[in-house]
Amino acid sequence: MENGTHYRTCHLCEAMCGVAIDVKDGKITSIRGDDNDPLSRGHICPKAIALQDLHEDSERLRKPVRRTASGWQEMEWDEAFDLVARKLHQTRSDYGRNSIGVYLGNPNVHNHGSLVATMPFLRAVGSQNRFSATSNDQLPHMLTSLEMFGHQILFPIPDIDNTDLFICIGANPMASNGSLMTVPDFRGRLKELRHRGGKLTVVDPRRTETAKVADEFHFIRPGSDALLLMAMVHTLFQESLVNTGSAGDLAKDVDLLRLASLSFSPEAVSDHTGIQPNTIRQLARQLANTPKAALYTRMGTSTQAFGGIATWLAYCLNILTGKLDRPGGVLFTQPAIDLVAIGAMSGQNGHFGKRHSRVRGLPEFAGEYPASTMADEILTPGEGQIRAFVTVAGNPVLSSPNGRRLDEALEGLDFMVSVDYYLNETTRHADVILPPTAALERSHYDLIFSMFAVRNTAKYSERLFDAGPDTRHDWQILLELAHRLEKLRKKGRLPIRAELGWRAFKQLGPDPILDLLLRSGPYGAAGKPVRGLAQPAIDLLMDLLPKRHPLRGLANLSSLNRRWQHLPKGLSLSSLREQPHGVDLGPLKPSLPDRLYTRDGKINLAPRRFLDDLERLHLVLSTPPEDGLLLIGRRHVRSNNSWMHNSQRLVKGKSRCTLMIHPKDASRLGLQSGDSAEVQASAGSIVVPVEITEDIMPSVVSVPHGWGHDREGSGQSVATEHAGASINDVLSDTQIDPLVGTSVLNGQTVNVKVWRPARQRKRA
Structure with missing residues (x-):
């Protein structure tokens, strides 16, 4: 790597902070914030400085290792791939496809290469026993978005750069810089909010770093957030403060929500929440009477006994007070690569409860079972028992509940493989560890968190260091294992077409796919109409195609769609390479009703599964x-x-x-x-x-x-x-x-x- 300053995105959390890394003679000499990054604006936290520590860590694994009676032994890549593929295939042959479990950790969503390769790998494994950090993290938000808006990752994002009231419940963006709300430099944005005359209100069981800089703070008893939020809904109806604003005709079943809130008065919930009735009413009034306001909830409200209801009610409060799809309120993003629209076009909006786990009967979400039942599925004998396990960039022994029981479960497996570059509390149980390259040794584009950011931006980072010839990226490891598993399933030979496809995929890697997605997106390089065709002719051509025709779907996603005329154009991988600080694609903007994916094009304000769960919340009031x-x-x-x-x-x-x-x-x-x-x-x-x-x-x-x-x-x-x-x-x-x-x-x-x-x- 050449001496000088190189610009990247820090991949260590959701904030996507831009960093400027100085390199001399192949070594990092400094890391600082990139003042010209359009999203983070020069902000970084201490974790970004530690990028150097991760890259240079002498304890980071760089070659495959296997566990032996005398300790860990290095092995060659081909030998490791053969061993892992053979063991997984043998387990599946002996005990059935669900005898293999897979766990995906959070770092995967910060890695576009891993994201591209994960689905082919999961298809090759073929198991229904899939788990991830999702059910220890954001699952309530995903289910709420699926039920209300028709897509599991269509999240309403607070327009914090323009709001005048930010109500933060169960979240600590001063420490996290946002979660499911990518907001680097929260402190700076808070100063700007106050300069506008705005206000920050925090509700939390702890006076967090965010609460300490708030204008108003209230303690709340853990697990009672749903009661607080329902009492706020009650207040809105009782005091005739409901005004759905621009979401007006789109929001259905408002009366069902009114009826559901009748018994949850502020007085009824006060003892359980620890918040005075008048304070609850004031919170509801502030939200309703401040034109530009946003209510935001996160981990504290998500990961509790009523996390689903609490998240649903937070969305409802923003809608009932007219804050959805309003500048200064909460809006949907329009990222350069729109995975929401791409998923919807292929029918992948999300699904819930299509099947249930073997031991405890817990519902799957988007093909994954809750992480809390992993140990059950490993330890409980019977058909479908997990006997082999794969972890990819995860440490569930420390990140999932009852870690000691999970320790016991992993220790008793027939075989385990981990794709990870650390020997940690989980991977120590593995028989083989396949270490990928580190983040600075691969290219980077944030596919996921661009969809949750408080401003639309796009940024691509070239690899900073050469990983060396005897290393593999995550996507190379996953694709190689998938290829070998498919060959073993076909008794050693694939059809020529399939074999050529696998070889091409492994040779090309994720970046050409990234380029295609950028070019065909709403800001894409295909923004200029086909030569000789005026916009009316393109519109007519699209109208002539059947509603569900693939070409029509692709055209609707692309910059050919009249809907995207106001957006900047010309994005491609090459154009992003020329702009290493990133590209500013503009603020969040109203997008309804086009952004909805429900069958009837309406916002489902009162999904039946949430209404049915209110009986459980009622029981809390009676005790x-x-x-x-x-x-x-x-x-x-x-x-x-x-x-x-x-x-x-x-x-x-x-x-x-x-x-x-x-x-x-x-x-x-x-x-x-x-x-x-x-x-x-x-x-x-x-x-x-x-x-x-x-x-x-x-x-x-x-x-x-x-x-x-x-x-x-x-x-x-x-x-x-x-x-x-x-x-x-x-x-x-x-x-x-x-x-x-x-x-x-x-x-x-x-x-x-x-x-x-x-x-x-x-x-x-």
Whole structure:
């Protein structure tokens, strides 16, 4: 790589921050924010600086390894591919296609190569036992979007650059820079909001980093967000504040929602939420009476017992107050590569509950079962039991509930393979680890998070470093395994056409596909009409084609469609290469009704499955609030799930894996700051240092997510030195939101007591 400054997108979280990386003699000398990036505008967080640490980490695997009686042994790629394909094929032949399980981790969605190769790989494996981080994360948003708007990833995004009121419930964008709302430089955008005379209101069980800079903050009891939101809906109807605005005629079943909210008055929910009735009414009034306002919810509301209902009601509140499809409210993005429209054109809008898991009968979503039932499917004998397992860029032992039980399950497998460049708490169970190249050694385009960004942009990054001849990218690994599995299934030979297709796919890779998608999209290089054809002639040609004709669908997606005339044109891979800072495609704009994918072209305001689940919410009102301490997670700007803790610069300083507890609860339990506390529940117990703070609500305790690097056999020395404890060793995998199948990661009841080492306990 040439000396000088190179511009890229940081891939470590959803924020898509632009970075400027200085390189000299093949080494990184500095990483800073790219002032000319149209989305992040020079902002970066400490994780971006640690890109260098990940790239240079001597403990990162670079060749395939297999587990032997004497330890891990390196092996050649062909040998590794043969072994893995043979073992997976043999498992499928002996026990059936569902005897193989697959888990996909979050880093896959930051990698366009992996995304392109994943579906061919999954088809080659052929199993219905598929899992991912989705059900520990955003599944309520996906189901709500599918039911209300007709597509699982059509998310309404807050137009934070133009709003005057931002209500944030169960989210911490000061630490995350957004989640399902890509918003780099949240602090800078908050300053701009205040300069406009705007206001930030936060509702959370913890006074988070975001709450500390809010204009208004309210504590809320974990797991009660659905009650708060339903009481806000109740207030809107009671005080005649409902005005659906531009979504007016599109929103159906408004009366059903009114009837559903009748018994959820602010007085009825106050004791359960911990929020005064008048405060609830004021929140509803502020949202209704501020023309440019947006209500945003995220992890705290998603990953709880009523995550589905809470997410649905948040969408409903934005619609009932006229904020959907309105500048300053919440709008749908128009990315350069529109995976929503592409998926809809091929009938891939999403689906839910077409089948149910073997052991616990949990519903699938878009072909995946909830991650909370992985251990069940491995440990429970019978037809369809998982005997071989594949993980791709994931560490579910630390990121899924009841991690110790999952440890036990993975240890008993017949065979396991991991596509990962770290020997971590999950991959230590693998028989073979296939390490892909690191992010700076491959090209980058953010296919997924461009769809969730607060501004439409497009950016392509060339690889920064040569990975070397004896390495493989993620997509190369997945395609090679898929190819070999298909050949084994066909007894060693594929039809010539299929064989040529596989070879071409593996040779071309994802970038030509990326170029095709860019060129054929709404901003594409095909923006100029075909020579000699005026726009009316093109419109007539499209009208003559049958409604479901593939050519008509492609034309509707492309820049030939009159609908996209106002958008900038000329995007292609080559044009993005010439603009390394990225291309600004403009602010979010109204797009209804064209953006809807429901069968009747309406917004389904009261989906029946959500209405049916309200009976469960009613039961909460008839019982007093539960005694005991409620456990919640938390996020830190220096951490990203479980895989950033092998960077010394990110873990140095004061330990961040602590038990936050309110002074009243600490006094009652005899805890002092610096003590070690044992946190115990049905799944197990952990020991963590005590941090006494009034930033946590009474009767609530908090432990951060992603730690627990004390398991034997991990190959990450820095992470092991700063092991912390895994919150998922306490959380039960039997507690889920029955509506959607999401794991309950916030709001489980725990016991807390002073911890004494065994020797001290014996003396006592």
